[in-house]
Amino acid sequence: MAILVFVEQRNGQVRSVAREALGEAVRLAASLGGPVVGVCAAASDPGLARLGEAGASEILLAAHPAFHRYEPAGYAQAVAAAVERVKPSVVLFPASSMGRDLAPRVAARLGVGLAADCTALAVEDGRVVATRPVYAGKAFQRVAFTTAPALVSLRPKMFAPAPAQNGGTPPVTPLAVDYDSATARSTVRELKTTSAGKADLTEAEIIVSGGRGLQGPEHFDLIESLAEALGATVGASRAVVDAGWRPHEDQVGQTGKTVSPKLYVAVAISGAVQHLAGMSSSRCIVAINKDPEAPIFKVADFGLVGDAFEVVPALIEAVKALNRA
């Protein structure tokens, strides 16, 4: 049986989360068998044939002018049509903004279970077992499916894309979707870009977060400068967001975003339970705090005890020197 992957595109660009999902599909196919088939909803082909190197053996393209932007009902119809055609054992989505919205619709439409925001998948006795964080990562649940196909959404940055394969060029097959956008009662009118060129927190390789120890919003320029030197995205603790220093989009933690970058730098963040929950799946954690007893040091791989106003400028200079070298 096939493994179906929802190939997310935005503005005609296939997003990196699609390659992550295809990579996991290739690994699952090694145990479950079956071809890896992608399904993409778009206004026109966003270069899907290139996904052969990411592991796809066929891509179904549901093309419709309205699919230029995310059209929930239309996209759900497209994925459901692909399921009907391919009859997969597993359907993978990215747990991106789009995937989190789309996958539950498809699940309800098909009447099957969805394991959301998974961090690992395994095949045990021939069935798919998904591992997913609960309580914002304070615990992990392993779930199996009592319905088929098994729908799974994958947390961004947790799954490696398949190594580039010489898999050739997969056929891009049109998928007929009888969708009338005039009947849609919800339409995306506009996409406002707030952080041009910066990776979203959930997809960032490096994050620099600031906490209340910075004493005021005006000192976040230190965090911004360090982030710029590292090519990082800026995050914040709940205390800082609740105080109105930073927008909620920046919040990392149980009532903000759960992140898994390769490097997380926590500056002047003491490390409340709810913050730790949101970032402890980062690969490498650095804490800079003047209080040696701060709980953040318990999860940090590398800690530096010191005043942020002294340490961060020195760190910025050191990173810049490294960049120049």
Place this chain on the structure above:
Amino acid sequence: MLQVVCIKQVADTETRVKVAADGRTLDPGGVTWILNPYDEFALEQALRIRESAGAGEVVVISLGGPGVPTTLRNALALGADRAIHLKTDGGPTDPLQVARALAAELKTPPLDSARLLWFGKQAVDDGACQVAPMVAELLGHPCVTVVAAMELEGEQALLEREVEGGREVVEVTLPAVLAADKGLNEPRYASLKGIMAAKKKPLEEKPITLPAPSLEVLSLALPPARAPGRIVGQGAAAVPELVRVLREEAKVI
């Protein structure tokens, strides 16, 4: 205008998770139960819409075990007009089960005339973000999740939803399902008057039988402890060492 706010009772975010003896669920010992934080934004927005219209009804509905009425009373104290408790034995549920049970209730008069069906964007316990879009799909309604800003004019609503690196501006025609994000508004606190009034507001208990599950929880476990880290030094003098370990040992810069 009738609005329904679907709320969930969850463990407080300060909870230190302990696994129960069954190895699959949270040990409820010592847990403080609260209204899911994101649901507060949904309820607040519904109350504001009712208040600015000067008319209308806000019904809160929650599915769960015998402890749920405490949280429903809390929502009544904040200003909801009446509450419905879809009572289960309190055992685990999966999102599709919950969505189907809610949708069945929401299809029943008088709730079927609701123009706005509110949810929080996610529950802070299972973090599934599934029930709102599922209910929308089951009812044939449009749905906007992660709502961070809203303008309502008659039967049209203009919403902003947060996406990676930006915001989508979405226009919907009511009736619609909306899932609120933090930042949509600043939720109020319950007043003493509200708490007193809540005791007299109607809270209807409806025992239900859940549809069959679609997921089976095999286990719940704490994450593996991170390997102990180390302090590289004190103050700005330790910066070169920090940069060295990040570059040479962790290989992350």
